[in-house]
Amino acid sequence: MSILQVHTLSKYFGAEHIFSGVSFNVARGDRVAIVGVNGAGKSTLLRIIAGEESATTGAIVPARGVRMAYLAQESRFDEGQTLRGLLDEALEHLYHMHREMTTLETAIADTNHSEWAERMERYGDLLSRYEHAGGYDIERTIERILTGLGFDPAYHGPMVLAQFSGGMKTRAALAAILLSSPDILLLDEPTNHLDLAALEWLEYFLKQWDGTLMVVSHDRYFLDRVTTRTLEIAHGRLDGDYPGGYMKYQQLKAERMEQMWKQYQAQQEEIARMESFIRRYKNSTLSTQARGRERRLQRLKEGWTGGSGKSESMMSRPEQQRKLSLALQANQRGGDLVFDFERLEVGYVLPNTQHITLITIPELELRRQQRVALMGPNGAGKTTLLRTLVGELPPLRGHARLGSNVQINYYAQAHEGLQMHNTVLDEMRRVRPAIKETEARTFLGRFLFSGDDVFKRIGDLSGGERGRVALAQLTLIGGNLLILDEPTNHLDIGAREALEDVLNEYDGTMLFVSHDRYFIDAVADTLWIVDNGVVTVFDGNYSEYRESQEQRDKKATTLVTPATPNVPKGTPTASRPTPAQPAVSKEAEREARKRQRRSEQLEQQIAVLESERGIITLALSGQETDPRRIADLAARYSVLERELQTLYDEWALVST
Numbered sequence: 057m058s059i060l061q062v063h064t065l066s067k068y069f070g071a072e073h074i075f076s077g078v079s080f081n082v083a084r085g086d087r088v089a090i091v092g093v094n095g096a097g098k099s100t101l102l103r104i105i106a107g108e109e110s111a112t113t114g115a116i117v118p119a120r121g122v123r124m125a126y127l128a129q130e131s132r133f134d135e136g137q138t139l140r141g142l143l144d145e146a147l148e149h150l151y152h153m154h155r156e157m158t159t160l161e162t163a164i165a166d167t168n169h170s171e172w173a174e175r176m177e178r179y180g181d182l183l184s185r186y187e188h189a190g191g192y193d194i195e196r197t198i199e200r201i202l203t204g205l206g207f208d209p210a211y212h213g214p215m216v217l218a219q220f221s222g223g224m225k226t227r228a229a230l231a232a233i234l235l236s237s238p239d240i241l242l243l244d245e246p247t248n249h250l251d252l253a254a255l256e257w258l259e260y261f262l263k264q265w266d267g268t269l270m271v272v273s274h275d276r277y278f279l280d281r282v283t284t285r286t287l288e289i290a291h292g293r294l295d296g297d298y299p300g301g302y303m304k305y306q307q308l309k310a311e312r313m314e315q316m317w318k319q320y321q322a323q324q325e326e327i328a329r330m331e332s333f334i335r336r337y338k339n340s341t342l343s344t345q346a347r348g349r350e351r352r353l354q355r356l357k358e359g360w361t362g363g364s365g366k367s368e369s370m371m372s373r374p375e376q377q378r379k380l381s382l383a384l385q386a387n388q389r390g391g392d393l394v395f396d397f398e399r400l401e402v403g404y405v406l407p408n409t410q411h412i413t414l415i416t417i418p419e420l421e422l423r424r425q426q427r428v429a430l431m432g433p434n435g436a437g438k439t440t441l442l443r444t445l446v447g448e449l450p451p452l453r454g455h456a457r458l459g460s461n462v463q464i465n466y467y468a469q470a471h472e473g474l475q476m477h478n479t480v481l482d483e484m485r486r487v488r489p490a491i492k493e494t495e496a497r498t499f500l501g502r503f504l505f506s507g508d509d510v511f512k513r514i515g516d517l518s519g520g521e522r523g524r525v526a527l528a529q530l531t532l533i534g535g536n537l538l539i540l541d542e543p544t545n546h547l548d549i550g551a552r553e554a555l556e557d558v559l560n561e562y563d564g565t566m567l568f569v570s571h572d573r574y575f576i577d578a579v580a581d582t583l584w585i586v587d588n589g590v591v592t593v594f595d596g597n598y599s600e601y602r603e604s605q606e607q608r609d610k611k612a613t614t615l616v617t618p619a620t621p622n623v624p625k626g627t628p629t630a631s632r633p634t635p636a637q638p639a640v641s642k643e644a645e646r647e648a649r650k651r652q653r654r655s656e657q658l659e660q661q662i663a664v665l666e667s668e669r670g671i672i673t674l675a676l677s678g679q680e681t682d683p684r685r686i687a688d689l690a691a692r693y694s695v696l697e698r699e700l701q702t703l704y705d706e707w708a709l710v711s712t
Contacts, residue, residue: 059084059122059268060105060240065114067100074100078114078294080287082240087262087269089279089302092289094520094548098272099129099244101289105270106242118240123149125238129245131229133217139207139228142217143198146232150194153186183668189237193657201231204257205250206434223249223434234261243271247278251434252571274549276302277573291375316374323371327353381502381554386536386564391459394537394565395422395445399454402437402444411452415441417591420584424459427559427566429576429598432586438569439469442541445567462565465535469542469569471522473529476515480505483514483525488532503528519546527555540568544575573598651710658707662700669696 058081066076074097082088090098103109105116106126118124133142144151160179164172190197205227217228226249233241247255255278262269262282273279279286279302286305288296296312298305330349337346356370403414414437422428430438443449445456446466458464466473474483484496491499500510503524514522523546530538538559544552556578559566567584570576576583576598583594583601594601 057084057119058082059086059119061117062105063115063117065101065104065111065116067097067104068112073292075289075292075294076113078289080294080297082268082270084119084239084268085266086285087283088271089283089286089305090270090272090289091279091286091302091305091549092295093550094518094546096289097292098289102126102242102244102270102272103128122240123236123238124240124242125233125236126242127230127233127244127246129248130222131225133225133228135216135218137217138214139217139220139231142228142232143235146236147194149236150186150189150191153182153189154191157182157186180668187661192661196653196656198235201234201261204254204261205231206254207231227254230258238267240268240270241265243269243273245273246271247273247275247571249434250571252431252573253433255571255573274544274547274552275572275574276549276552277577313374313376320371320374327356327370378504384531384538384558384562385534386562387463387534388461388536390424390462390536390565392424393421393459394424394426394462395459395567396457397421397454398457400444400451400456401453402441402449403452404440405452413452414589415586415591416589417454417456420591420593422565422567424565425563426582427580428568428582428584429580430567430569430584430586430591431576431598436586436589438586439541442466442539442567442569446539462537463535464537464539465530465533467526467530467538467540467543469545471526474514474522474525476513478514479511480514480517480525481510483529484532487529491532499532500528520548520551523547524551531558536564538562538564538566538568540566540570542569542571544570544572655707655710658703658710662703662707665696665700665703669693669700 060082062078062080062082064076065078067074078101090101092098100109103126104111106124107116108126108128157179160175160182163169163175164179166172169175186192207224207227217225220228230243230246233243246258250258255275259278259281269282271279271283281301283301284299286296286298286300286302287294288298288305288309290296296305296309298308300308330353334346334350334353337343338350340346397417397420399419400417401411401413401415403412405411430441432438440449444451446464475486478486480500481493481496484491484500488496497510500506505521505524512521514525517525523543527543543555547555552572552575556575559579566579568579578597580597581595583596583598584591585594585601594604596604
């Protein structure tokens with residue numbers, strides 16, 4: 057069943073064409089990814105669907121009564137708005153239902169009223185919708201979402217949203233729209249500013265959510281886990297509608313492009329044969345056949361359709377997006393030992409000389425040609441560690457000794473190394489003074505800067521364009537140790553893939569911070585994980601790490617489940633097998649919390665049904681005289697009795 061129809065949308069900004077002829081339907085429950093290069097119009101399309109922007113032509117037709125919620129890339133709030141106030145606004149639809157239900161409960165008591173049946177029907181409908189939307193579990197849902205998105209309790213108080221960081225503002229907006237429980241959820245780069253723990257929580261939440269989703273994201277791992285359909289915006293149009301997530305889209309698109317190229321090349325070969333035949337035999341005894349081929353060739357060029365309905369037309373050369381062209385090499389071989397860490401502590405010194413330690417590395421080595429991803433929650437100190445290693449910050453304690461012949465090339469997350477007043481061309485000359493303008497322009501063309509683009513000021517560029525300038529400098533400078541801080545930020549998927557390719561060919565050493573799990577999988581062979589301020593090492597990439605974590609959790613569960621019934625009551629904890637102790641304790645606590653939550657949910661459900669049963673009992677005790685209404689009430693009473701008995705049995709089970 058279609059929940060949203062998009063008809064022949066076009067969008068122009070002045071004379072600039074963004075896209076046209078975009079049409080598609082979205083079915084209820086669809087999970088749609090919108091992909092394309094930066095500037096293709098993905099976010100514009102999402103804003104038009106959300107009603108935040110108007111199309112030049114075309115129409116958006118949602119199903120009747122559909123509620124949509126939209127997360128923009130940059131969140132803005134009213135002055136003085138608090139987090140709780142924002143969440144209350146998102147829950148207004150539930151509060152409104154609750155107020156109407158309260159009013160109806162009083163009205164239903166008057167069973168002689170002419171509209172009593174209609175009121176009961178309305179009350180039943182509201183009750184069902186309220187319960188389905190989680191109305192009886194609002195506070196726990198709020199806590200779950202805020203905890204999942206990494207909100208410290210300090211944010212729950214009176215602090216206004218204007219005091220939040222950019223990342224926390226995005227999380228606040230995301231929390232609000234998840235709470236609003238819309239029919240269609242429109243998300244524009246929802247993974248921005250989320251650390252890995254929050255990303256994994258959001259993926260789990262969206263996979264469990266039963267609504268319709270449309271999302272723009274450059275996070276390929278995220279798209280694979282939460283979407284089941286992919287729309288590609290390219291060349292100013294909807295260029296493809298593919299079933300499946302990102303990996304399936306890549307496969308199907310490659311197959312489609314291969315088929316299009318085969319058809320195009322076959323037609324070009326056929327045209328070449330016809331042209332050769334025409335030239336050779338136009339004035340010979342085979343002139344009749346030559347003229348026939350000439351007419352067919354003309355029909356191809358004009359896109360002729362015959363009486364049978366069969367069309368012949370000249371195929372256009374299949375269009376392909378311009379891609380970054382990178383090349384990166386270590387300019388000299390460094391020593392086998394790149395960094396030697398000894399009791400290293402990094403962090404900050406406050407004005408009162410107090411030390412704030414963020415990360416401690418007791419003893420660790422970085423070896424030549426290792427590819428290390430530094431992972432950990434936001435605020436853990438990952439960027440601080442990188443800045444310490446490149447000499448921008450002094451260590452608090454200990455040492456990080458650089459190996460012999462090691463030359464560092466550093467890519468900063470916010471591109472602080474770029475001179476904002478310089479042009480793109482100036483920035484190339486700044487790091488390579490001897491480069492000639494013609495050579496520099498040719499070089500910048502590989503990074504998608506063409507024509508007058510090279511004369512744009514760095515300060516006027518978008519985040520993605522600045523990222524491409526920083527990557528261009530990276531390839532010019534060289535170095536045999538790359539230290540990269542979020543190198544995929546602001547890059548579209550094509551640019552990320554190009555960066556992955558060049559880094560996999562790079563013969564030096566890498567230490568990088570990234571939240572892009574797909575990128576980590578493609579590039580890293582080792583993980584340094586910041587856990588409670590200490591770095592631990594895992595040999596492998598992100599997928600291998602997640603698999604090891606899942607295996608560990610399964611093993612812990614296996615240890616707990618069969619062992620628990622066999623432990624006699626009163627057996628001291630210390631006498632149980634030592635390896636299973638932490639798992640038993642953790643699992644038992646988790647199970648107890650789960651049972652407590654379910655018990656409270658059941659009590660709320662029971663209270664609602666008992667209230668309705670009481671109203672019906674009152675009506676059946678003599679206040680109702682209409683035989684048809686009495687029969688309906690009796691039937692509903694029987695259903696309530698069965699439902700309550702089921703809830704009573706489950707409550708007794710989880711409460712013991």
